[in-house]
Amino acid sequence: MxxxxxxxxxxxxxxxxxxxxxxxxxxxxxxxxxxxxxxxxxxxxxxxxxxxxxxxxxxxxxxxxxxxxxxxxxxxxxxxxxxxxxxxxxxxxxxxxxxxxxxxxxxxxxxxxxxxxxxxxxxxxxxxxxxxxxxxxxxxxxxxxxxxxxxxxxxxxxxxxxxxxxxxxxxxxxxxxxxxxxxxxVADYAELMEKLFDFDAMRAWFARGGRMRMDSMCAISGPYARAVIEGLLGAPAGTVVNGEPLEDFGGHHPDPNPAHATELIAAMSGAGAPDFGAASDGDADRNMILGRDFVVTPSDSLALLAAHATKVPGYREGLAGIARSMPTSQAADVVAQALGIPAWETPTGWKFFGNLLDAGKATLCGEESYGTGSNHVREKDGLWAILFWLNLLAATGESVESLVRAHWKRFGRHYYSRHDWEGIPTERADALMAALRAQLPTLAGQRFGALEIAQADDFSYTDPVDGSVSSRQGVRLILAGCSRVVFRLSGTGTEGATLRVYLERFEPADGDHDRPTQDALADLIALADTVAAIRERSGQTAPTVIT
Ligand code: G6P
Ligand code: ZN
Structure with missing residues (x-):
């Protein structure tokens, strides 16, 4: 045969x-x-x-x-x-x-x-x-x-x-x-979740009237979320929306971020909105977390889960370390420092966490691209992150917003945003990155208004377990005061090139945590455009997606 x-x-x-x-x-x-x-x-x-x-x-x-x-x-x-x-x-x-x-x-x-x-x-x-x-x-x-x-x-x-x-x-x-x-x-996965989280506490949260909206975006998290959240945790039917996986995701872009999960964002605003909102992507490894009228950045989510990890059964013994991809904000590093555990910085791509997890050097991992996970599997895990948050809401009795605000008051806030410039012709995008790399030797010490570039480099990673080296992983401009601008080309697109510009500014614990993110980052956005000549070289006038 x-x-x-x-x-x-x-x-x-x-x-x-x-x-x-x-x-x-x-x-x-x-x-x-x-x-x-x-x-x-x-x-x-x-x-x-x-x-x-x-x-x-x-x-x-x-x-x-x-x-x-x-x-x-x-x-x-x-x-x-x-x-x-x-x-x-x-x-x-x-x-x-x-x-x-x-x-x-x-x-x-x-x-x-x-x-x-x-x-x-x-x-x-x-x-x-x-x-x-x-x-x-x-x-x-x-x-x-x-x-x-x-x-x-x-x-x-x-x-x-x-x-x-x-x-x-x-x-x-x-x-x-x-x-x-x-x-x-679903069976093996649901069994694993029951080992990690306090299902009784979460059941009680729903029984007390806690309301959640889980948007599966017509993708594969639907059957998992229904079985766990509506089934095992007893949430009312209808808590999971768009829960039927469709071959074309209902014509939508199954990416849980503020640009594509607009239906969920709308449903989470106003006094009548549920307490907790969440979404997951096409293959259920990404997650987005929302409170009422409140969006949590993935970088903050990682830091907060780490800070509260011992409240959750699966992590009661504490964390061995926290790993984040380089463009992810440094919020998790601040928590790692406070906990006295290592903070690892890896290139973009979940595969780089594998060795750290296998070697027991890290327990939680996260990326700015709406990925969070732990050593329970070797992929990021959307529903896991959502259940982790739900467990924290149940264990603390706090709201999503109050947990995040308390976190900022303790550790400071890392204002963070990613600007994507999609569909740039590949040669143009390559030329932009080449020009940026050519400037690297002369950028340190240059001033742009009140900002001064302290360090400029192309991120290179040496895996601490197998010694393998991954170079040219993204251009970093590090400014005085821990602010950063990072440039890299996406490795996951299928049409032309996508330039990703990651922007981050640290505001200390006693600082102003109430500014609109894009305002707080305005000078960094201007600096990014000046240094990389994004508009001129891309031929586009504005980013296509802002997260
Ligand atoms: C996938 C990978 C992630 C990565 C993300 C963005 O989701 O699993 O590890 O962070 O894509 O990658 P990109 O190269 O498009 O920025
Ligand atoms: Zn995915």
Whole structure:
């Protein structure tokens, strides 16, 4: 039944920040997905160890093309000698749940189908990424070997004439000698959440009349949020909105940030609004946290969860350390210092946290891009972060806003914003970054109005566990008083280039915490434009997204 199909390499199959992401139409080309999957199966025995008889976890966020891709992967897995595949019912698994399943069942690794927060549907995006046995994204050594293999691939293995498997019924079948287990995509994950959080306290919060609005944005967090929040925690039906995963996310951009979760922001404003608002993205690894008329920045969220971690059962013993990506604000560092634990600064990309978590050097991790997580899995985890907040609301009796304001009063406030300039032609964006890098030797000491650049560099990271070095990770302008402006190009876009400009200004504990963020950052915004000549070089007049 095994069939060997000849093929030719496709250009551009290098995995980005989080796997290979392309338009659905690109993935629909004959052999495109097959080449990538075979390249993976070809390099894994060399990079990791024999595949024969191993267990793989497979699932995705349910976007358009998910089902087709799962069937293709199952046949190829069987033809490549995999012993067992655990696949979520309907081909579904959120990214954090896939990580949890890999870990719990000691799998060899997993294939996750998702383009995260990118729009879906026939004209939208699709993606595929590989996670290793610790449940986290494959390190660069593997993704680079995979990419190299896609450049010289000549054939792939699949099954000849095998019928598609029924993915909608729980249970075990076989496919050409390989065991296929269709599993409940929620069960293992929900069980893990029950171990980490105080479900009794959260149930009591709802019973006392606490009101929440969880917006699943028509994506994969819906079934998880319904099972946990409305099911196990007894929140009223309707607490989870947009909870039915749709192949095109209802035509929306399933990215929980102020630019795309406008419906939730509107619902959270005014006296009648719920106490707690939250949203998650396409594959349920991102989170946004809101109070009534109050939006929490992801950087503040990480710092606050760290400061209160011992109030939550799973973290009662304290934290080993806190890790954040470089562009994320330094709010978490201030907390780490107060707790007397290490603060780690890594490049953008969740995979960089993996070694720190495996080595027990960090417990909580977070990124400005609405990602927060811990050592419970090796992915960021949207619903986990939301339950962490809910547990804190229940344990303290405080509101979201009062918790954040008290945090600022104790640690100071890091005013923070990210300006995205999307759809810049790649050559222009590259030229902008090159010009910025060329200025690095002369920027320190330069003054812009009241601001003085104290240090300017291109962030480079040496992994403290394996010693690997990742350079050119973003240009940093560090100003007197801990303010920062950071520039980097996104590694996750699929059209042109996106310039991200990260802006941060520290206001001490006794300072003014009530200014509108964009006002508080105005001089830094002006400085960024002057130094990088953003308008002139991008050909655009304003950022397309401000978070
Ligand atoms: C994904 C990754 C994150 C990363 C984010 C933004 O969500 O998992 O680790 O922070 O994309 O990446 P980008 O390269 O687009 O700024
Ligand atoms: Zn995501």
């Amino acid at each position: 095994i069939q060997t199909v000849s093929t030719r390499p496709f250009d551009g199959q290098r995995p980005g920040t989080s796997g290979l992401r392309k338009k659905v139409t690109v993935f629909q080309q004959p052999h495109y997905l097959e080449n990538f999957v075979q390249a993976l199966f070809d390099i894994l025995p060399v990079e990791v160890g024999p595949l024969a008889g191993q267990t793989l976890v497979v699932g995705g966020d349910g976007r358009f093309h998910n089902r087709v891709a799962v069937q293709t992967i199952l046949k190829m897995a069987a033809a490549n000698g995999i012993g067992r595949v655990m696949v979520g019912r309907g081909g579904l698994l959120s990214t954090p749940a896939a990580s949890a399943v890999i870990r719990k069942h000691g799998a060899y690794g997993g294939i996750i189908l998702s383009a995260s927060h990118n729009p879906g549907g026939p004209d939208g995006d699709f993606g595929i990424k590989y996670n290793i046995a610790n449940g986290g994204p494959a390190p660069e050594k593997i993704t680079e070997a995979l990419y190299a293999r896609t450049r010289d691939i000549t054939e792939y293995r699949t099954l000849d004439g095998a019928a598609d498997l029924d993915l909608d019924t729980l249970g075990t079948t076989t496919l050409a000698g390989m065991t296929v287990e269709v599993i409940d995509p």
